Amino acid sequence: MENKIILSAKNLSTGYSSKRGKNIIGSEINLEFKSGNLVALIGANGIGKSTLLRTLTGIQKPISGEVILNQKNINSYSPKELAQELSMVLTENLPPSNLTVFELVALGRQPYTNWIGKLTSEDISIINDALSMTQSSDLATKKHFEISDGQLQKALITRALAQDTPLIVLDEPTTHLDLLHKVSLLKLLKKLASETNKCVLFSTHDLDLALQLSDQIIVMNSEKTVMDFPENLIKNGTLDSLFKDEAIYFDKEKAKFILKND
């Protein structure tokens, strides 16, 4: 399959501008996201991962530079057009409601349905395909609050899949999950990226798993933001700079972060 560039960031500076001046969080960020790739975004807490994700998904305007989605500036999309290019899985809890998993996934078809939101038979077959791809078909009639955290996360990914966009962005999808579910979730994302030729971008704190499963990794530290293949990042020592603390270092042989014993 051909891997074309879906999203790119050129000379991007992220941050917040207010009347008092600009608060720049990340600068000189250059990124390229290709279809069929699973990309992880890693960095310490408070380094600006969320701000970068918000800027890359068009929620927040960049301080300078631009984000290009499918040859068009992301800030020039209408909400409905953007929803057909980019789907999201967020960290926030869903408000309490009686939605079933099927209804939850079906909401992913909203950018394509008519004014009242009627599902066509095509929409329903896309929803069912998405459910079987994530092996969630048996959950379809369950209410969304009756299923486990891992199943809910999978249902939310299924919803993004039903939205049928070339790019899926997930904000820390592995938090609250145990190791087994983390692994199966990331494997699912990898499978989705390669089988559907979508680009899947996720932020995470599970560094070891991200290194093993991602096609590319974005490393954010206080000086710079680098995007490369995991093996290059391991070799050239970029990962050492991730934490500014003597107590943790990156072991190149084991490809793991190790706690230093005094």
Add this chain to the structure above:
Amino acid sequence: MNTKKNNIIFIGLLVLLAVCFVLNISLGSVKVPLEDIFNSLSGGQASKNSWQVIIWNYRLPKAITAILVGMGLSISGLLMQTLFRNPLAGPDVLGLSSGASLGVAFVILGSAFMPSFLSQFFLSSYGMVLSSIIGSSLVLLAVLVVSQKLRDTMAILIVGLMFGSFASAIIGVLSYFSSAEELQKFTFWALGSLGNQSWTNIFILATTTFIGLVLSAICIKPLNALLLGERYATSLGINYRKTRLLLIIATSILAGSITAFAGPIAFIGLAVPHIAKMIFQTSSHYILFWGTLLLGAITLLISDTVSQMPGSDFTLPINAITSIIGAPIVVYLLVRKRKFMI
């Protein structure tokens, strides 16, 4: 599977609505036989002329008002609960009714200070509706401006309650300076009443309710997206600002015009959407919209029938009945489900 069950419930509710409608018209201080009611409603004559007058000039307008008020208040409660992601939201809790009361209070109690051509306009039914809608929109806008600063939905409710108390306080000050006659007029309005509406008033109310309901129906799709929260809804292509504005306008028109004619009626907007959610066990607004509409009309017809105290000469204020019926339902729901759904 579920659609079949829902269809049966809908048919059941339609039948119940028809029964409540006829019951509401036939019961009251004067007993009119069912046969005469059917005769009269289908274009014929009741066997007594006085019955014909009672049915056409008193009971039918009241029943229609009850249906319009019930539908409008319940739907505005449903919209508020989803918009604020808070199951306790409703036109009265968020201070909308107080805002509408304030608008009406300014008109009734302040009419003495206005030039006569202005006070004549404002004391007409059009003027009352207009000032009531303006009052409720102002409160809702203020709640929204504050809610932009506060992300916490509980805080938004507290702000709504504060605006409510503020409006009540202003009404208190206004009533202190008004004449006994004006005060009496306002007090009667504030007790809430579905009766004594002219056909012109009913026509105005039907028009505003219709506009409000159409605006709400347009929002059914974005309302479903809002079940996932504001950020997900935006990522699904919903224009959140536009949707919110539409919902505010719809709610203000509904709650404002209804409060202008029938007075501030409590609990319907809060309780009826929850009854619909309990019966249909869903959050989908395609179903909840119609369910809430029917249940709202039914609940208010029943409340009105009870408030007439059939067979006696008394009439209780409608506001008391809706609270007596509404409050236990809300408590029951809370205890039974332990968790409120939006």
